[in-house]
Amino acid sequence: MRKLLSLLFVPLVAAATLTTVGAPATAHPAKPFPARIALPNGFTPEGLTIGRGTTVYVTSILDGAVWRGDLRTGRGSVLIPAVPGKDKAGLKLDPQGRLWTADFSGGGASVYDAETGAQLAHYQFTDEPGSYVNDLVITKRAVYFTDSGRQVLYVVPLGHGGRLPAATAFRVLPLSGPAATLDAYHNGIVALPDGDLLVAQMLPGRLVRIDPRTGGSRLVDLGGYSVERADGLVLRGHTLYVIRNLTNVIAVVRMNSGYTAGVVQREITGPQLRSPATGDLLGSALYVVNGRFDVESTPDTDYDIVRVPA
Template identity: 45%
Template sequence: MMRSIKGLGGILAALTLAITMGGSAGATSDQRAGTFPTSISLPDGFRPEGIATGPGPFAFIGSMADGSIYRADLRTGHGTIISRGPGTPALGMKTDPHGRLFVAGGTGGDARVVDTRTGRVLASYRLATGPAFVNDVILTQGAAWFTDSTNPVLYKLPLRDGQLPAAAVRIPLTGDLLYGAGFNVNGITPTPDGQGLLVVQSNTGGLFRVDPSGTTRRVNLHGESLPDGDGLLLHGRTLYAVENGVTNKRSAVTVLRLNEAGTDGRVVRRCVTAGSTYRRPWPPSGPGSTSPTPASTPARPPPPRTPPSPSRAPERRSRTVTNVRRSSRSPPGRPAAARTSLASLVTFSVRMVRAIE
């Protein structure tokens, strides 16, 4: 069974990576001369979750089952597990120019840094001692920042002169953002001006700006929200926000236009994925809106860049998970094989467009 992704627009059409479950690890399908492979097979039971790209033409895919890291060559589709996991999940992931992969540990309450070349664990950090769900990570402002969907804190790894710290700094979240029952802060990304952070709260659909001190301020979305908000990706002043459909059964990528400070945003369009039951016409009337587009033919945001002759992945009917980042994770209990990580594919597409130009 395949969970296909449609209507995410030109940014996703640039390059789509299908992660095939249960196949021969490293095998590719539909690879034609002069094109990128359209699928990458993973080991049985891998349960892919987070994804990150680079340095070089590589993707790194984390296992929710045991935290192992699979490295795939995007030119050939072949890959292998380079780092065996500790038995707890590998969720949100980001790479840096030094060849380091920062991994959020989910229910393990930890984070680790892995060498992308050798798979060696360079450092491990205990972030929480009680219940926790270390969900996503972003690299900005000279630090790695991790969210926790259970506890109202951010975890900061200061990277002074690129050096890994001995321990993480725990930063309590104060201000407008209040934790409640359910799944709280999920995805994270910088503000357009680079002076703060943006986080989405899954159970309320709220988007919040976070100062480095931890003070939060609700972003004015002019009556809109991001229900089941998940991964976030910023490109200039355009924010792509995944809605994972955990509670309302509607999976979508919502495109917003932000002001420079990240305190105000307006929804430009909502791209609903295939199989969603959401049928609200989009966009709504009002300032900044465009002509309504039926949910069956979602509007397509223009790509930030156009790659040379990108190949489009054909639709399949095999057992496939289309892996896009969730830069963030769904709560425990939702079958991993039935999830799609939309934000990772957005991130992946943008970065690959840059890499191949």
């Protein structure tokens, strides 16, 4: 889904200079993609994913609305209408053109047609109070969800060609080892090339590597660096972006060959980051959504997506 495109300028092919023209033809660079994209006031965003082309989707943790926009133009509109009490956190687009959302305090996940917004499926993982289905990652065989209030992962297996299973076909995977730490607040999740999963523990500021078959886990060695307030994770090759919300920092971590340890190469920060929740890559840029968790959300509170160099 991630396209290796240049986001600053789209080169134009200059026309060949004709001998009858007194001056050579001049190529005019296209307008650069906007560095900031405004979301509707009061939207209270949390999840973001980039889909096909330059399409971007953002969830609302206030009322479950999903906004769809274009990173090239900065324009967009609500695709999935708000439903009071139906908050959504993370979301991802699968190869079949379906949007999967983590339904946060609702204890489940929903699947939508990314073009029409029509709901295709719903999986109710738990009705236990204090559960918060927060983020997800899609692999060829399954979709994995974190729960910020419980030491488990929810696993929705996928059939041949990505076929959706029955509503009751999911399983609950208990975690062990450091991933079973109470009150760690599991948040962002990505899949590693060998099939293991990497999960952010937001409150202790750690990353844990989880075996999706057994639920066993081990800590990732960051050389003493704390990723406290780690929210979203974005992985490209051996570069991991850890988006730390209330600290207004994005840590750029170079992972080793086995993804068991990493070294922080740099930190991205600046006034454009306002409690960033998560992000996604497009070409040479990282797009992050500002959740503004440090202010009280009102109908007039402004929210946005911002672009930073990856």
